[in-house]
Amino acid sequence: MLAGISVSCLGLPRGSFPDAQVSAPDLGSLFRRQPIEKVETGAAVFWEGDEATHVFEVVEGVLRVFKIMSDGRRVITGFIYPGDLLGVSLKDHYLYTAEAITPAKLRRFARSRFQDEINRCPELRPQLFAQFCDEMAAAQDQMVLLARKSAEERVSSFLLLIARRRAGGRPTSPLLAVPMTRLDMADYLGLTIETVSRSMSKLIACGVIAPSGRSAIIIRQLARLARLAGEGDGDDDEDRPPTMTSVRRAVWPH
Amino acid sequence: MLAGISVSCLGLPRGSFPDAQVSAPDLGSLFRRQPIEKVETGAAVFWEGDEATHVFEVVEGVLRVFKIMSDGRRVITGFIYPGDLLGVSLKDHYLYTAEAITPAKLRRFARSRFQDEINRCPELRPQLFAQFCDEMAAAQDQMVLLARKSAEERVSSFLLLIARRRAGGRPTSPLLAVPMTRLDMADYLGLTIETVSRSMSKLIACGVIAPSGRSAIIIRQLARLARLAGEGDGDDDEDRPPTMTSVRRAVWPH
DNA sequence: CGGTCGGTTGAAGCGCATCAATCCAAGTGG
DNA sequence: CCACTTGGATTGATGCGCTTCAACCGACCG
Numbered sequence: 001m002l003a004g005i006s007v008s009c010l011g012l013p014r015g016s017f018p019d020a021q022v023s024a025p026d027l028g029s030l031f032r033r034q035p036i037e038k039v040e041t042g043a044a045v046f047w048e049g050d051e052a053t054h055v056f057e058v059v060e061g062v063l064r065v066f067k068i069m070s071d072g073r074r075v076i077t078g079f080i081y082p083g084d085l086l087g088v089s090l091k092d093h094y095l096y097t098a099e100a101i102t103p104a105k106l107r108r109f110a111r112s113r114f115q116d117e118i119n120r121c122p123e124l125r126p127q128l129f130a131q132f133c134d135e136m137a138a139a140q141d142q143m144v145l146l147a148r149k150s151a152e153e154r155v156s157s158f159l160l161l162i163a164r165r166r167a168g169g170r171p172t173s174p175l176l177a178v179p180m181t182r183l184d185m186a187d188y189l190g191l192t193i194e195t196v197s198r199s200m201s202k203l204i205a206c207g208v209i210a211p212s213g214r215s216a217i218i219i220r221q222l223a224r225l226a227r228l229a230g231e232g233d234g235d236d237d238e239d240r241p242p243t244m245t246s247v248r249r250a251v252w253p254h
Numbered sequence: 255m256l257a258g259i260s261v262s263c264l265g266l267p268r269g270s271f272p273d274a275q276v277s278a279p280d281l282g283s284l285f286r287r288q289p290i291e292k293v294e295t296g297a298a299v300f301w302e303g304d305e306a307t308h309v310f311e312v313v314e315g316v317l318r319v320f321k322i323m324s325d326g327r328r329v330i331t332g333f334i335y336p337g338d339l340l341g342v343s344l345k346d347h348y349l350y351t352a353e354a355i356t357p358a359k360l361r362r363f364a365r366s367r368f369q370d371e372i373n374r375c376p377e378l379r380p381q382l383f384a385q386f387c388d389e390m391a392a393a394q395d396q397m398v399l400l401a402r403k404s405a406e407e408r409v410s411s412f413l414l415l416i417a418r419r420r421a422g423g424r425p426t427s428p429l430l431a432v433p434m435t436r437l438d439m440a441d442y443l444g445l446t447i448e449t450v451s452r453s454m455s456k457l458i459a460c461g462v463i464a465p466s467g468r469s470a471i472i473i474r475q476l477a478r479l480a481r482l483a484g485e486g487d488g489d490d491d492e493d494r495p496p497t498m499t500s501v502r503r504a505v506w507p508h
Numbered sequence: 509c510g511g512t513c514g515g516t517t518g519a520a521g522c523g524c525a526t527c528a529a530t531c532c533a534a535g536t537g538g
Numbered sequence: 539c540c541a542c543t544t545g546g547a548t549t550g551a552t553g554c555g556c557t558t559c560a561a562c563c564g565a566c567c568g
Contacts, residue, residue: 135390142397447546
């Protein structure tokens, strides 16, 4: 049994609090002096079972993180966006494989040095804790999705998730990049590509979304999408900033 | 959107490392001076959305931790055993409801005090991190189960999980207490009670397990159960201590 | 231009959900 | 003590949602 943990936050960009003083040391700044490494589409950053030697920060691009059962069944446990950390763990082997689904740029940090920094700087720890908690909350939402949601609810939930994760999460343009293939979506949602495709077609047919080029969509009816996603008691109120009620507050009150 | 995180370890009893010096402060010892509170079967310790005021340590009994969708669908995200922590989070509201499924005993600790202790004692932090990582690893295994395993694989995986979690995880008696109802199992495994029941009947029929009283079973063929659970490349070798290859080592090498 | 890859769409089948009847053990009250 | 109730579990019959299998399409590329 192998080990390794990613700390991918839910999409709230670190280092950009409304009240951030520029020089406050944050997790991102740890990496700032590291050289940027490029990873091309489809290439792996590390494999499940590899010795966990480094922690990574994603600077650009999107990665998938997945586990594979012995008979080949694949489960994508998450997608990693710019600003997220990858490979943070106390275990000595990575728990999963990480592959780029777009050309990506990363910074690398030796695990031991990363841990030293965390131990040295008390103000970094709350941020790390916060990311763990966000990641755990996301994992639990995913369990709800996988255990009880229908195919259409899953696809709707997924579109909402990546829409809200879009850097900054602000309610800008309804144009949404969807860099992952149907197979990626299927393996993330516990479905087949055909079912994902059919669900997308249905969402398009009823006007909730519209295709825009090969790997982007336009969300035409956000509130309706949220209702289709199984987010109950959603009084229909178009374009309320997506759950800005719980923006990420104090972060472990120190 | 609500928040709250449990840190339930995978069943490795804290405070009992092979090389533990008795007085080393560990997470469990924090609670040792707190009075024990009893919770009767079915009673909740806290509800999803409650203000997260306390952290709990389970001393005795088993709890379920779950989320409910707006239309009533329930998903149990985990079961909490003695030695596990409950309610650890940086968020200010609990992410889920916690209910006793057997008579239980808990110790309570104010969240702010808990955080103070964590910040004060550097040797507690690695333990907390380790629990987060174990919890995250368990969540990922659960995602694999929910996304890709068949009903029979799910039930087999579940039995293996609680068998391995049994305090100490040592390969003692094959008698396994199953304190949860079929409904609990179903809501944990993303199935219905009927399907759980049928899968159990099938496991009994083919001799892998045997019923023992109303809420316990005997595991007759552990290796075969593991194979049925979808744990690939399992060469059949009865009663190897269950995955003792990765027992939980150094815990954040400091 | 054929070849490949990702996506869409249709038809058929299967695994699990649903509906329903029955059973069993453990109360509970007359 | 025994009828009656109640909650959990089992088992069967039926139906549906998703998978599976298969054909086809469009974009991209050597």
